[in-house]
Amino acid sequence: xxxxxxxxxxxxxxxxxxxxxxxxxxxxxxxxxxxxxxxxxxxxxxxxxxxxxxxxxxxxxxxxxxxxxxxxxxxxxxxxxxxxxxxxxxxxxxxxxxxxxxxxxxxxxxxxxxxxxxxxxxxxxxxxxxxxxxxxxxxxxxxxxxxxxxxxxxxxxxxxxxxxxxxxxxxxxxxxxxxxxxxxxxxxxxxxxxxxxxxxxxxxxxxxxxxxxxxxxxxxxxxxxxxxxxxxxxxxxxxxxxxxxxxxxxxxxxxxxxxxxxxxxxxxxxxxxxxxxxxxxxxxxxxxxxxxxxxxxxxxxxxxxxxxxxxxxxxxxxxxxxxxxxxxxxxxxxxxxxxxxxxxxx
Ligand code: ADP
Ligand code: ARG
Numbered sequence: 001x002x003x004x005x006x007x008x009x010x011x012x013x014x015x016x017x018x019x020x021x022x023x024x025x026x027x028x029x030x031x032x033x034x035x036x037x038x039x040x041x042x043x044x045x046x047x048x049x050x051x052x053x054x055x056x057x058x059x060x061x062x063x064x065x066x067x068x069x070x071x072x073x074x075x076x077x078x079x080x081x082x083x084x085x086x087x088x089x090x091x092x093x094x095x096x097x098x099x100x101x102x103x104x105x106x107x108x109x110x111x112x113x114x115x116x117x118x119x120x121x122x123x124x125x126x127x128x129x130x131x132x133x134x135x136x137x138x139x140x141x142x143x144x145x146x147x148x149x150x151x152x153x154x155x156x157x158x159x160x161x162x163x164x165x166x167x168x169x170x171x172x173x174x175x176x177x178x179x180x181x182x183x184x185x186x187x188x189x190x191x192x193x194x195x196x197x198x199x200x201x202x203x204x205x206x207x208x209x210x211x212x213x214x215x216x217x218x219x220x221x222x223x224x225x226x227x228x229x230x231x232x233x234x235x236x237x238x239x240x241x242x243x244x245x246x247x248x249x250x251x252x253x254x255x256x257x258x259x260x261x262x263x264x265x266x267x268x269x270x271x272x273x274x275x276x277x278x279x280x281x282x283x284x285x286x287x288x289x290x291x292x293x294x295x296x297x298x299x300x301x302x303x304x305x306x307x308x309x310x311x312x313x314x315x316x317x318x319x320x321x322x323x324x325x326x327x328x329x330x331x332x333x334x335x336x337x338x339x340x341x342x343x344x345x346x
Contacts, residue, residue, distance in 0.1 A: 001038040001061075001129070005031060008049045017076045018048035018057030026071045035064040037125040043189065044069055044128075050187035056080070056263055059188040061129030063250055063258045077255075077262050083322040089256035089266050092324035093241070095234040100333045102227045109340050110227035111274040111312065114175075115236050115329065118216035118259045118268035122248040126260040127215065128189040135197040138217050145246035146201045146210055153239055155203035157212075160195035175223075175274075176206055178214045179303065185215055190260065208239055216259050216268070218243070227273065227336075233329050256321060266321025271332040274301055277339060278311030279346035290342060294335030295319050315339065 007027050010019045022045060030041045039061025048057020058076060060066055066073050074085050083089075104110040120126055121138055130138070143157040160168070171177035177200050185191050202209040211219040220243065222236035250258040256266035264270075280287045291298055299314035300306035317331040 001034070001040050002042045002046070003031075003034075003040050004042045008045065010049070011052060014052050016048050016052070016054040016057040017079060018045055018054065018072075019052075020079075021072055021075045029071060030069055033068050035062050035068055035129070037062045037064070037129040039065055039125070039129040041069060041072070044072070047184050047188040051184055054184060056261065058262065059128045059190070059260045060126055060258075060262070061189075061260075062125045063252065063255075065126075066255060066258070066262075073262055077265065077321065080263050081266065081319050081321040083266070087322050088253060089322055090324050091256065091267070092326045093237045094326065095230060095237050097326045098230055098233055098329055098333075100229045100233070100329065102229070103333065103337045103340055104227040107226055109275050109277065109343065110336070111276065112175075112223060112225050113227055113229050113232045113271075113273050114221060114223035115229075115232050115269065115271040116219050116221040117236070117240060117325075118257065118264045119218040119220060119240075119243075119247075120250045120258055120260070121217050122250045124217070124250070126250075126258070127213065127217065128260055132193045132196070135193065135213055139197045139199065139212050142210070142212050142218060142243075142247055143199065143201060145243060148246070149239075149242060152205075152235070153203060153208050153242065155201055155208065157199055157201045159199035161198075163195075163199075171200065174206075175301075175303075176200070176202065176209060178211055178219075184305075188260070190215055208235060210243075215261065216264070218247070229271070229273075229329060229333055233271070233325075237325075264320060267323065267325045267328050269320055269325050269328045270316045271329045272299075272314050272316035273332070273336055274312055275315055275336065275339065276310070276312050277343050280339065280343050281308065281311045281313070283346075286342065287339075290338050291315065291335060294338060295331050296335040 048054040198213045209221040222232045257268045295318045297318040300308045317328045
């Protein structure tokens with residue numbers, strides 16, 4: 001882990017939250033601190049320092065980082081989630097509480113629905129501070145727990161190490177697998193020892209998938225074609241509860257499920273649809289006004305930092321902390337209903 005006494009050279013036009021909240025005072029107060037895993041301020045900010053086009057720019061090395069470096073993390077968490085240092089996180093994993101009839105039963109707009117949560121193993125450092133041995137242990141423990149899943153969730157584990165280029169390229173193109181070489185993760189220390197310790201578990205239908213040791217130790221995913229959001233949510237809730245019986249997750253009452261990036265804290269949930277909105281795409285101002293109103297984020301169809309193709313967008317909830325899992329999906333659902341209504345009127 002690295003340490004620096006020099007305030008980083010951040011350009012004046014840098015727009016990341018790191019640039020906004022890493023004042024000289026905050027830097028001086030935190031620069032000599034180190035968590036019990038040896039994680040420093042220099043480690044926490046490296047991704048945003050190396051990638052000045054970051055939106056956020058910081059990562060945690062362990063649950064302790066959120067306390068020790070709170071003068072930097074707290075204002076970022078406040079701005080991203082609207083969640084204060086005195087607020088308490090709330091959880092609701094009950095699919096019966098979700099009101100989400102298919103907003104597009106004729107399949108004119110919604111191509112597919114995906115909901116994922118991030119999870120990390122309790123009493124382990126997070127990815128940016130984990131050792132190779134610890135990462136390999138996470139892979140072993142989690143993949144063994146998954147191999148015991150039954151029924152619809154039964155599947156196989158495919159380690160990245162030894163996977164052919166052809167197979168991984170197809171899994172990525174079909175939206176099932178994470179990409180290699182992300183520069184934000186690279187600078188956060190999350191790609192160390194790649195591809196060892198990483199892999200993907202999935203059932204035969206690829207409606208239930210788990211990424212192991214990417215940005216978080218687990219990304220638990222439920223997805224399928226079409227807009228039956230409730231079915232996707234229900235499958236995910238069942239899977240999370242099953243996995244949690246065998247793998248204890250890192251969780252605090254204040255921050256909910258602990259993740260390496262502060263944008264994912266709390267529910268760690270991103271519920272998305274791939275949706276064709278070719279007319280709205282011609283009026284991005286109206287499009288953005290709707291997504292802002294419903295707390296939604298617009299991504300391209302090959303994941304974060306990708307572009308839209310053919311008027312198809314990835315629309316997802318933006319808030320994840322201080323709202324329940326049911327509310328995360330409800331944000332997405334209500335916004336998608338509004339987007340479809342607008343598209344139809346154009
Ligand atoms: P994450 O959702 O884990 O934060 P990304 O935004 O990079 O990360 O998305 C991961 C993958 O999931 C990408 O291939 C993306 O295209 C795919 N994906 C996201 N939402 C959907 C969806 N609703 N339908 C199909 N694939 C999706
Ligand atoms: N670190 C990147 C940035 O600041 C990504 C932040 C949110 N996304 C994520 N995958 N954690 O732009």
